[in-house]
Amino acid sequence: MRASVTLTADKVTKFFGSRAHRHAAVSEVDLTVTDVSRIGLVGESGSGKSTLGRMLVGLEVPSEGAVYLDGQRLDVLLRFRGQRAEVRRTVQYIAQDTTSSFDPRRTLLDSVMQPLLHLFGLPRTTARARALETIESLGLPPAMAERYPRYVSGGQRQRFAIARALVVEPKILVCDEVVSALDVSVQGAILNLLKRACLERGAGLVFVSHGLPATGFVCDELAVMHRGQIVERGGSADVLTDPRHEYTRGLVRAHETRRPVGAGTAVLP
Amino acid sequence: MSASTVTVPAVGAPARDRTDRTGWWKVVPFVVIALVAVVGPFLLPYDPTRVVASASVPPGGDHWFGTDSAGLDVFSRVVAATRLNLLIAGLVTVLATLIGALVGILIGMNESRRGPLGLAARGLSRLVDLADAVPAIVLGLVVISFFGATAPTIVVCLAVILSPIQIRLIRTEVLRVRAEAYLDAARIAGVGEARLTFRHVMPNSVSAAWENTSVVFAVSIIVTAALGFVGVGMPPPTPEWGAMLSRGAPDAVAGRWWSATFPAAALALAVGAFALAASEVLRRRRR
Amino acid sequence: MVRQRWWATRVAMLPAHLLVFVVLTFILVRAMPGDPVLVLLGQNYTPQAYAALQADLGLAGSLPEQLVGYVVNLVQLDLGQSLMTGREVVAEFAQRLPGTLELAMCALAISALVSCLVAYVVVLHPRNPVSATVRAYARAAGAIPEYVLAVAGLIVFYAALGWAPAPVGRLDIQILPPPRVTGFPLLDAVLAGNVEAAGSIVSHLVLPVGVMVLAQSALLIKLWVAGLEDAIDDPVTRFRVASGASRAAVVLSVYRRAAPPVITMTGTLFGYLVGGAVVMEGLFGFNGMGQYAVDAVNSGDFIALQGFLLVVAAMSLVVFLVVDIVNMLVDPRRRPGVRVEES
Numbered sequence: 001m002r003a004s005v006t007l008t009a010d011k012v013t014k015f016f017g018s019r020a021h022r023h024a025a026v027s028e029v030d031l032t033v034t035d036v037s038r039i040g041l042v043g044e045s046g047s048g049k050s051t052l053g054r055m056l057v058g059l060e061v062p063s064e065g066a067v068y069l070d071g072q073r074l075d076v077l078l079r080f081r082g083q084r085a086e087v088r089r090t091v092q093y094i095a096q097d098t099t100s101s102f103d104p105r106r107t108l109l110d111s112v113m114q115p116l117l118h119l120f121g122l123p124r125t126t127a128r129a130r131a132l133e134t135i136e137s138l139g140l141p142p143a144m145a146e147r148y149p150r151y152v153s154g155g156q157r158q159r160f161a162i163a164r165a166l167v168v169e170p171k172i173l174v175c176d177e178v179v180s181a182l183d184v185s186v187q188g189a190i191l192n193l194l195k196r197a198c199l200e201r202g203a204g205l206v207f208v209s210h211g212l213p214a215t216g217f218v219c220d221e222l223a224v225m226h227r228g229q230i231v232e233r234g235g236s237a238d239v240l241t242d243p244r245h246e247y248t249r250g251l252v253r254a255h256e257t258r259r260p261v262g263a264g265t266a267v268l269p
Numbered sequence: 270m271s272a273s274t275v276t277v278p279a280v281g282a283p284a285r286d287r288t289d290r291t292g293w294w295k296v297v298p299f300v301v302i303a304l305v306a307v308v309g310p311f312l313l314p315y316d317p318t319r320v321v322a323s324a325s326v327p328p329g330g331d332h333w334f335g336t337d338s339a340g341l342d343v344f345s346r347v348v349a350a351t352r353l354n355l356l357i358a359g360l361v362t363v364l365a366t367l368i369g370a371l372v373g374i375l376i377g378m379n380e381s382r383r384g385p386l387g388l389a390a391r392g393l394s395r396l397v398d399l400a401d402a403v404p405a406i407v408l409g410l411v412v413i414s415f416f417g418a419t420a421p422t423i424v425v426c427l428a429v430i431l432s433p434i435q436i437r438l439i440r441t442e443v444l445r446v447r448a449e450a451y452l453d454a455a456r457i458a459g460v461g462e463a464r465l466t467f468r469h470v471m472p473n474s475v476s477a478a479w480e481n482t483s484v485v486f487a488v489s490i491i492v493t494a495a496l497g498f499v500g501v502g503m504p505p506p507t508p509e510w511g512a513m514l515s516r517g518a519p520d521a522v523a524g525r526w527w528s529a530t531f532p533a534a535a536l537a538l539a540v541g542a543f544a545l546a547a548s549e550v551l552r553r554r555r556r
Numbered sequence: 557m558v559r560q561r562w563w564a565t566r567v568a569m570l571p572a573h574l575l576v577f578v579v580l581t582f583i584l585v586r587a588m589p590g591d592p593v594l595v596l597l598g599q600n601y602t603p604q605a606y607a608a609l610q611a612d613l614g615l616a617g618s619l620p621e622q623l624v625g626y627v628v629n630l631v632q633l634d635l636g637q638s639l640m641t642g643r644e645v646v647a648e649f650a651q652r653l654p655g656t657l658e659l660a661m662c663a664l665a666i667s668a669l670v671s672c673l674v675a676y677v678v679v680l681h682p683r684n685p686v687s688a689t690v691r692a693y694a695r696a697a698g699a700i701p702e703y704v705l706a707v708a709g710l711i712v713f714y715a716a717l718g719w720a721p722a723p724v725g726r727l728d729i730q731i732l733p734p735p736r737v738t739g740f741p742l743l744d745a746v747l748a749g750n751v752e753a754a755g756s757i758v759s760h761l762v763l764p765v766g767v768m769v770l771a772q773s774a775l776l777i778k779l780w781v782a783g784l785e786d787a788i789d790d791p792v793t794r795f796r797v798a799s800g801a802s803r804a805a806v807v808l809s810v811y812r813r814a815a816p817p818v819i820t821m822t823g824t825l826f827g828y829l830v831g832g833a834v835v836m837e838g839l840f841g842f843n844g845m846g847q848y849a850v851d852a853v854n855s856g857d858f859i860a861l862q863g864f865l866l867v868v869a870a871m872s873l874v875v876f877l878v879v880d881i882v883n884m885l886v887d888p889r890r891r892p893g894v895r896v897e898e899s
Contacts, residue, residue, distance in 0.1 A: 059453055085459050093457045097450040104451075105472050111454070118459035164454065399576055402872040403865070404831030407849075411865045414853040415588045491701040495835050498703050499850045511703075518707050518839055522723060524715045533704045540699045 003034030005090055005171040005204070007056060007074075011065035014051050025051040027228040028065065035171040035204040038195075040215035040236065042251070043225035050096065052225070053176045053208040057093040085119045092170035096177035098157045102149035108157075109135075109145035112164045119168055134167045135160070138193060155186035159193065166197055172204040179214060187211075191218055212255045216240050224248045295549035298542035306352040315342035317349035317508045325525050337513070337528035338520050341506065347531050350508040354490060355539065357424055361489035362482050364428035369435025369478050370471065372397070376436070377443025377474070378466055394440065401433035405488070406495050413501050420503065423496070427489055434485060435478045442474035449473075483547030487540045494536055510536045563881065570877055575627075577869040581862045582626055586619070592858060596639065613859070635863035640855040645863040648848060653867065654739035655726065656837065656844035660829040662742075662761060663768035667829075668822060671773045672811075675780030679788065694777040702832040705767035706839055713763060720763045721756075724841040728756045764840050768832050772825055779821050783814030816887045823879035827872050 009031040015022040026048040033039050033056070041049040054060040055067055058078045067074040069087060077083040092115075095101045102111050109131060116127035132142050138159050149157055158178060165173055175194065179187040195218050198205045209215045215222060216236040223233040224245065232245040243249045314333075315321040320340040328335040334343035372393065379390035400408070408430045416422045446452070447470065455469055496502040497511025505512060510532040517529030593610050610616045614625055614636070629636070635645035678687040713720040726741050727733055733741070734748040742761070745754035787793065787810045796806045834846030845864065852860035 054453075057457065059456065081461070088457060088459045093453070095450040095453055101450040101454050103455070103469055103473065111451075111458075114455065114460065115458035161454070164458065396576065399573055399873075400580075402827065402876050403577075403869045404827040404834075404872070406831035406835060407865065407868045410834070410849060410853060411861045412584065414856075414861060415584055415858060417589065487699060495701060495703060495831075499835055499838065499846070499853075501850075501853050514704065514707060515839075518710070521707055521711045522715060526711045526715065529707045530711065533707055536704055537700045544699060 003036050003204075005035045006032060006068075006070060007034070007091060007172055007204075008032045008068045009052065009056060009062075009065070010068060012052070012055055012062040012067060013064040014048070014055060014060060015063045024048075024063075024228050026055070026062075029225075029228070029230055031056075031223065031230065033172060033204055033206050035202065037221060038198065038205040038207065038219045039221045039223060040219035041206065041208045041223050041225055042210060042212055042215050044210060044251075047225040048228040049208045049210075049225045050176050053093075053174050053206060056206060057091050057174050058087065059093065088115070089119050089168050090170060091172045091174065092165040092168060094158075094161050094165050094173070094175045094178050096180065098154045098161070098181050101161050102157060104149055107146050107148060108152065108160045111149075112145065112160060112167060115164060115168045131163070131167055134163045138163050138166075138197070155182050155190065158182060158186075158190055162190075162194060162197065166201065166203075169201060170203055172206065173198060174206040174208070176208045177210070178207075180209065180211065187214065194218060212240065212251060224251065292549050292552070296546045298538070299546035302351065302539055302542050303355065305348060306355045309348040310352055313345040313348060315345040317342065317345040318506045321345075325520065325528070327525070328527050334531045335525075335527040337517060338525075339506075339516075343513075343517075343528050343531050346508040346513055347510070347535050350510050350513065350532065351535065351539070353420070353503070353508065354493060354510050354536075357420065357427075357493050358486050358490040360424045361427045361431060361493070362486045364424065365432040365485055365489070366435050366475075366478055366482055368428060368432040369439050370475055372432065373436045373439025373478070374443055374466060374471060374474070377440040377447065378470065380440075397433045397436050400430070401437070405430050405492050409492055409496055410499065410501050413496060418496075418502055418504060423493065423502070427492060431485055431489060431492070434488075435481065438478045438481055439474055442477050443470055446470050446473045480551050483544055483551075486543055486547075490536065490540055490543075563884070566877065566880055570873060573873050574870055577866060577873075578627060578630060579623070581865050582623055584865075585858055585862055586615075586622075588858065595856065630866075635866070636859045638852070638860045639857040640852065640860070645860050648860070649845070649863065649867055650739065652844050652848050655741055655842060656830070656833050656846060657871075658740045658742055659761065659764060659768075659833045659837075659842065659844070660826065662765045663772070663829045663832070664822070664826055666765060667769045667773040667776055667825065670769060671776035671780055671818075674773075674777050675784055676807075678777070678781050679784040690777065691781070694774045694781065700771060701835075702767045702771040703835050703839065705771055706764065706836050709763050709767050710839070721759050723763075723839060726757055726760050726842055727753060728760075731756050760840070764833075764836055764842075767836075768829055771832070772828055775821060775825060775828075776818055779818045780814060783817055784810060787811075787813040812886060816883050819879055819883050819886065823876050826875045830868060830871065 009029055011028045011030060012026060013024055013028055014026040016025050017023055029048075029052060031039075031052070041052060043049045051060060055062050058067070058074045061075045069077060069090065074087065077087050102108060109128070112131040112135060113124070113127045116122045116130055117124070120127075122130070132145060135145050136142055140156065140159055140163070144152060144156065145160070149160075152160070161178070178194070179190050182190065191214055194205070194207075197203070205219065207215055207218050216239075219236055221233065222236050222239040223230045224239065224243075224247065225231070226245075226247045232239060232243065232248045234244075239248060240252060243252050318341070321342050322332060322336045322340050324336060324338050324340045326332050326336040326340075328343075332342050332344065334347060336342055337346075376390045376394045376397070379386050380394055381387065382390070405427075409427060412426045412430065413423055416426065452465060452469060455465055460468070493502065494509070494511030494514065497509045497513075498515040500512070500515065502512055503509050505516075513532040514529050514536070517527075517532065520526075521529040593606060593613065593615060596609060597606060607616070614622055614629070616622070617625075633646055635649070637643065638645050638648060641648070674690055677684060678690050681687055710720070710723060714723065721728065731753050734745040734750045734753050737744050737747050742754060742757045745757055790813065792813070793806065793810055796809055801809075833844065834849060836842075837844045837846035838850055845867075849861065849864045851857075852864065
């Protein structure tokens with residue numbers, strides 16, 4: 001398969017804090033993702049993986065370096081209304097926080113319809129039908145979509161979040177810790193759903209997570225982040241079985257003591 | 270599961286329990302006072318702005334609340350003043366909350382930005398804090414005496430003077446909402462910043478200020494009457510509780526208690542009744 | 557080190573904040589509808605008289621020139637001359653401000669004391685019937701303004717019972733006022749050792765101070781109660797008790813941790829009390845700032861009014877500065893500042 005869309009981070013650096021006391025959350029990271037790749041970004045909290053994910057979708061603008069979508073600077077594209085919609089149609093994002101990822105004053109259906117209305121300018125009825133179709137395809141009862149976010153469980157809310165990202169049929173999907181806040185029993189189901197959805201729809205995936213086995217299950221490639229830099233990257237199996245960088249070894253060992261590396265496969269149906 | 274979902278009420282706030290009948294009486298006093306404000310002026314026994322009897326007649330059959338030192342009927346004036354005082358306080362509350370929403374959102378959305386916009390927002394925020402440091406009655410006294418004591422000036426001046434309370438509340442809420450993930454989700458869904466501000470940030474950040482309107486209402490009744498009390502309010506003989514109170518005070522000191530007591534009681538009742546009603550309405554909304 | 561630097565910046569901000577009010581009053585006066593010069597001159601005037609008065613009022617020249625002149629005068633503590641009396645506004649304030657301040661300060665001190673004690677009873681003896689009453693009263697905080705209470709107080713304690721002295725000044729008429737030293741009437745009487753005058757002043761202060769405390773201390777009580785209840789439930793308290801600290805030490809620690817919001821509110825309360833004093837002075841025949849402002853309003857004396865606004869603003873800013881610094885001392889974690897996002 002040839003990639004039709006590429007999203008490239010070119011030496012991106014992101015500083016936080018005041019000018020006097022700034023620190024780099026991400027420093028000089030290069031990363032290329034396409035619509036045929038499934039890359040996992042792993043690392044402990046504070047390693048900069050979430051910030052990198054947010055920069056890939058343009059929610060944060062790099063302090064240095066730039067992100068390019070098919071060769072064009074993302075921050076420039078996002079400045080223009082028409083191109084912004086095109087970028088959003090191509091790259092979608094699912095946030096970590098399941099409790100606040102939906103506006104509490106709107107029904108879940110309203111939120112899922114939102115990208116269709118704003119990115120495609122669809123009439124409400126069409127948008128509604130398409131949204132419900134996607135919701136159903138993710139195994140959610142359509143009636144539940146009329147509810148407000150606080151009346152469904154965290155796992156259900158995360159499925160709606162996936163639905164909201166998938167309705168636009170993106171080419172690349174960036175997921176930030178999408179299962180970390182969920183019960184272990186629900187995590188497997190969501191991971192399966194995500195992997196299958198990406199395969200079926202031909203979308204690339206950037207999966208940001210601190211859970212090594214889960215990431216290994218969903219992704220073909222892994223990039224290990226430590227203190228704002230990618231310290232190791234390679235095929236999932238290689239990294240998990242034969243980690244080269246010392247930090248990765250520690251990370252893999254830490255998971256081994258909790259449960260075997262192969263446990264990731266246990267979530268397969 | 271899907272059958273039960275249909276019955277979930279279509280509101281963002283928690284479900285209202287329509288069968289809850291306890292506490293309804295708490296709304297009654299305010300409804301009565303509001304009714305007096307609306308229909309009272311049509312049912313007055315005397316013209317509230319004219320001398321109708323000899324001065325300082327004690328309360329009795331002809332003059333239920335007596336007459337003041339100028340021979341005006343106290344009952345008619347207390348009732349007639351209800352409309353003016355409630356109207357001013359109500360308008361001030363609405364306007365102050367509107368200003369609060371607008372300025373609070375402006376500050377909250379921009380204050381951590383870099384560049385001139387962020388600087389302006391932070392400056393405005395400081396200005397609001399500073400204005401809030403000066404007692405409202407002092408600001409009101411000076412500003413209203415500068416611009417003239419007409420009902421519209423009083424309303425606008427008091428609304429501006431009291432708006433810092435609401436601005437601060439809404440700013441704090443905006444800062445909270447700004448950190449919520451659904452704003453990022455909306456951005457990703459293609460919503461522009463202006464629409465984001467008005468469709469997502471505003472509806473989710475005004476509730477605290479809305480709940481606080483009972484406080485603003487009480488404060489504006491008290492400050493309006495205080496202005497009348499010191500003589501900066503509407504010119505006499507406009508019926509207004511504060512002005513009646515200050516004109517009645519010398520009488521009261523001389524032992525003719527009625528011309529000050531009744532407007533004072535009306536003022537206290539109005540504030541109390543509104544606080545009671547507001548607490549009940551908010552209790553229902555919150556559950 | 558860092559803390560001291562913060563003190564310095566906070567204090568250095570004061571003139572800047574004052575300048576904001578200076579500019580604000582400057583704009584307010586210029587935004588007044590109508591031409592004040594014409595109002596003062598009346599129907600018949602010569603152009604020379606107009607120009608002279610305009611210059612006198614600081615209204616001649618371009619706006620920046622006017623502002624500079626205004627600020628220069630203020631720096632020399634010149635607030636201009638009152639239009640109604642022709643006297644220097646500053647001199648007038650120097651005479652009247654201490655009395656008003658004394659009234660507000662007495663009310664503030666007593667409110668602080670009363671709220672501390674009452675909160676202690678409410679929190680530590682919740683079953684006491686007094687506590688229930690106080691709680692209900694605190695919930696209705698600020699519902700009845702002090703001027704209403706003052707009128708009621710005069711009806712009951714002066715007109716009906718005859719306990720309170722006549723509301724015609726700070727002192728009984730037959731008593732000579734003590735020599736002016738500080739300008740604060742009560743303080744001067746005490747300094748002069750004049751027991752008779754001091755007693756008379758106190759008896760005249762009881763009712764106004766009483767109604768102010770009654771009207772405003774509920775705010776403090778509410779905060780104290782909430783803060784103390786939180787602080788008592790805190791693990792820190794349990795640790796103190798468990799480690800065998802004396803009851804007094806535990807109570808002190810609880811109060812210290814509950815204090816910051818109350819201290820902040822005390823600053824706000826001072827503003828309310830000054831406002832209350834301004835409103836009530838006329839009622840009690842006190843010749844203070846409030847009475848002066850009311851007279852200025854009635855004679856359209858905008859020079860006196862702008863001075864009045866500035867002086868009250870300056871006072872409030874100083875009080876807030878003190879509040880900030882006291883809070884810093886009680887709780888060193890308090891630091892101001894908006895975080896700037898890097899982008």
